[in-house]
Amino acid sequence: MKADLIVYNIGTLVTSKELERKSIGDMENIEVLKNAYIAIEKENIISIGEGNYPIELKDEKTELFNAGGKVITPGIVDSHTHLVHYGSRENELPLKIKGVPYLEILKQGGGILSTVRNTREASKEQLFNKAYEVLNRMIKFGVTTIESKSGYGLNLETEIKQLEVNKELNEKHPLEIISTFLGAHAVPEEYINNKKKYIEEIVKMLKEIKERNLAEFCDIFCEDSVFDIEESRYILNAAKKEGFKLKIHADEIVSLGGAELAGELETVSAEHLMAISDKGIEELSKNNVIANILPATSFNLGKNYAPVRKMINKGVTVALSTDYNPGSCPCENIQLVMNIASAQIKMTPLEIIKATTINGAKAIKKEEKIGSLEVGKQADFIIYDTTNLNYIFYNIGINHVNDVFKKGKIIVKNKELVF
Known part of the structure; x- marks a missing residue:
């Protein structure tokens, strides 16, 4: 040969x-x-x-x-991003500087819901062009594969639009893209007083998205004032039934028990984890759930970092990602994430390389290939x-x-x- x-x-x-x-x-x-x-x-x-x-x-x-x-x-595997969206939210910066909590901004119609309005109005071409330029910048920092979530549509039409843009980007850009359906990112304004009905809409979306083969994973924002433990369990079990691999935004702001749920459902990964409990760490370790840590989000929000050393010492597999998104972490630079992990979390160079390569690949179930x-x-x-x-x-x-x-x-x- x-x-x-x-x-x-x-x-x-x-x-x-x-x-x-x-x-x-x-x-x-x-x-x-x-x-x-x-x-x-x-x-x-x-x-x-x-x-x-x-x-x-x-x-x-x-x-x-x-x-x-x-x-x-x-090549670096950025295993948690919100790549495809439209608009930006620099108008929220003064609120953040004043210390207004994110969940309060969300209640005022900002946050995710602001991006949802912009993304619904954007054309596929606009979404594609914006994301393509972001990928060009990411690749210069060494990223060769990313995971990309939907979640800025919160209706079937726009969620499909986001995922179809992912598919087109994967075909036309050299960087590989793994798609995740995140319809349970927030409750849209039209369902704000009827969350139960929106949850049933999500379950219907799961069927359509799986039939179209637009996503490998299903994720959910399990958080106080968003989707609670029972709602998250219901949606993730429905996704599992449809053949999706599972992820969960867990214990980012409040220690709600999201990591414990990740262990119970044996999700591929649990993301964020700044407020994880000791019991949650034990459950991740026992059930081989990847802890996907997003330190640039903590840095940008001025919040505590996830207890990574405690996780490592308990045998949890830790990945690091950018969490690129238009709100809590508009960061395209994975090397900044690596620097924060070194300076603030006190991870060693080899630990960081492992977290952004083989462990990132494990977080998207591609470790046999990349x-x-x-x-x-x-x-x-x-x-x-x-x-x-x-x-x-x-x-x-x-x-x-x-x-x-x-x-x-x-x-x-x-x-x-x-x-």
């Missing part, structure tokens, strides 16, 4: 291949190679190792790429403009990614898009 591409002279190659843990709280258990190479045929890795690449992998058609002794990691650099897996990787992994977390506020490869093809070269 001959390689189409060989990347060699890699100073540090963090493959994110998982190794045996030294203890239950060991999250640095990923492979790190020195003076390494990667050989790729078509979209997949066919050989990887330390030292010189095997000469038998090369023929006259093989492209050679000198990594210059720099750091390479797998998230680590191993023979047989997809050749998604990024080259950082440094020879020292720690430098990425030391020198904050800049983009350290120099080159991005997706499915074995370079799509960012010298920090510029080349697709």
